[in-house]
Amino acid sequence: MASRHIYASGFDENKRLPINLPCPECNGDLEREERQTYCIECGLVVREYNIDHGPDWYDGQGQESNKHVGSPLTPARHDKGLSSEIGERRDGMGNRLPGRTRRRFSRLRRYHSQARQPTKRSRNTLRGLVDVRRITSALELPTSVRDRAASLFRESQSRGLLPGRSVHSFTAGSVYAACRCFDLPRTLEEVESVARCDRSALRNAYRVMNVELGLEVTPPSPGAFIPKLASRFDVSDSTRQQAITLARRLESDGKAVGKQPVGVAAACLYEAGQRTGERLLQKELASEAAVSTPTIRSRRNEIGELAD
Template identity: 30%
Template structure:
């Protein structure tokens, strides 16, 4: 049984190959019959509007997850969130693409997988504004009570994408921990704080990456990095030679 199929995989599946269960080629005279059976299978699987909506949404979830590179656990969590939204009548008047993207973002948060809203909306057919608004709505209505993602998970991910050595990653996490202790991260976006900590660590250890390079990798603006790194360096008494 799988939540990634709208009927949870409980129905019989007629495959799309040209061979039977024993591996033999289906005779040409029978292929049109098999084609009709497949077509009716698809129709009966999604026989009402709710089923069709769910089938379309799960296809969109799979498409998004494949494009972003998300593993099965996140996909199944997103499917469960979408099903809950359907059961609570939260999808009416909203696009399938917007709710699917919002469910996937919520699943990433629940599974502590570091993916930003921007990354998901870039792969989605819905706008960032729509996905963000829908995510906040279903999160509130389903009482998900999701905590903000820790900047640490973004530091680990983006240091590796930037090909920075392990000691720079460790230094960036240490800077982050000091910032948390000094209450400098409150009200700040986790990706902006992570980007600033990475930038400071890369400069201190002479493994420099430009603000633009880090901004493009993390998905924040150079202005955000400048504001955050200056704030951290000043309050944590970190000397940087630029």
């Protein structure tokens, strides 16, 4: 908020009270400060000014700052969001540019692109961050996960982990690592389905990042995958809650340690459907969870032993 006095009148005001009038309550002197006109004797607010003509002293994150530089910075863009773009066919007023001007601006765009990416490293950064935004958008991940994945990719590049490896494997690995850091139920198969690398390259990139960067990740919980599977098959709330209870009992007894979490989740959902009378096919559950039907049967047998 601006600290200077507001103008006595504005272009969009009507019946503005002049400052030289006395207070209508006690005939005291009026004073204008920021967006209010008030009496210095009785404190009566005579009029509130709804528009602040001063600059917005905010940094884009809700904090007051003396810097006014536009939108907040984001690590998901190679230039942190500070670059400018050159138009193609129309000017700022919407008028169509003549042919000579379009050719001149085409050359300027080429020079501008070359100046922004002068080295192979900067071009790899641009390619990687564009791929990070594409993967997170395809998986419908929140902005916080996108920014975390972009930061992990930048850190991997600064540590020298990319030479000899695919850029796309590290972009997919960064997204998967960010999901693990935020405890989001995303599997390697889901990330691989939208990535531009195979599963072995994705797994290798994530393993290298986990070791070299020291990621603070915890083993995924089987219960985190149950709501997603339940929504795909439109099961009832009672079946979903019973499946989550079974998964928690398996975790507390240590029977889920070393097992594939999504396979345990599919088995718990299948067993819960059997107990509540909802018909779920092991083949469909295995296809949705990207596991085999023997995996679901093995985990179900463990659940049966737990119940006994």
